Amino acid sequence: MTSxxxxxxxxxxxxVVGGGAAPASGQGFTMSGDEMRALLKKCQDQRDFIxxxxxxxxxLSQVVPPGTEPASTHAVNGPNGVNETGRFYEGHLRFQDNYYTELILRLEKALGMTEEADRQAADATKKSGTID
Structure with a gap:
């Protein structure tokens, strides 16, 4: 997948200690933790909606024509028919889902959530392997 x-x-x-400089390459966003958490919540809600x-x-992409005559068959299975439109819409929503998923992961990483979750999972794994 392309980023x-x-x-x-x-x-x-x-x-960021002392105001800190932006990373050396690219462009980006600096915002407070509260702003990031608010944006993260909006992104998660939007992804759920999508x-x-x-x-x-x-x-929509799996509609069955109501009849076997050419008009119904064409309206459902033909070019720009209901099924084709549904598949196009699925692709569009998949694209949006991928966009929000990447944005959510980047916000979580900037907030330190990803690393903390990984650390907690590693700790839990270590603990489950020991006998008290």
């Missing part, structure tokens, strides 16, 4: 953000960086101003829409779009 939507390339070398765009996200920086949490709450964790995923619900995807289920409806899937139904």
């Amino acid at each position: 939507f953000f390339g070398d765009v960086w996200f920086q949490n101003s709450d964790t 995923r619900k829409q995807f289920e409806d779009a899937r139904k």
Whole structure:
């Protein structure tokens, strides 16, 4: 998958010592932890909404013509028909889902959530392997 953000960086101003300079390459965003958490929540909500829409779009791409005559068959299975439109919409929603997923991961990383979650998982794994 191609990265939507390339070398765009996200920086949490709450964790930067002395105001800190922006990373050396690319362009990016510096915002407070509160701003990042608010944006993260909006992105997660929007991605959830898109995923619900995807289920409806899937139904659109699997419509069965109401009759076997040419007009119904063409309206459903023909060019720009209901099924083709549904598949196009699915692709569009998939693209949006990928965009929001990458944005969410980058915001979580900037907030230190990803590393903390990985650290907690590693600790839990270590603990589960020991007998008290």
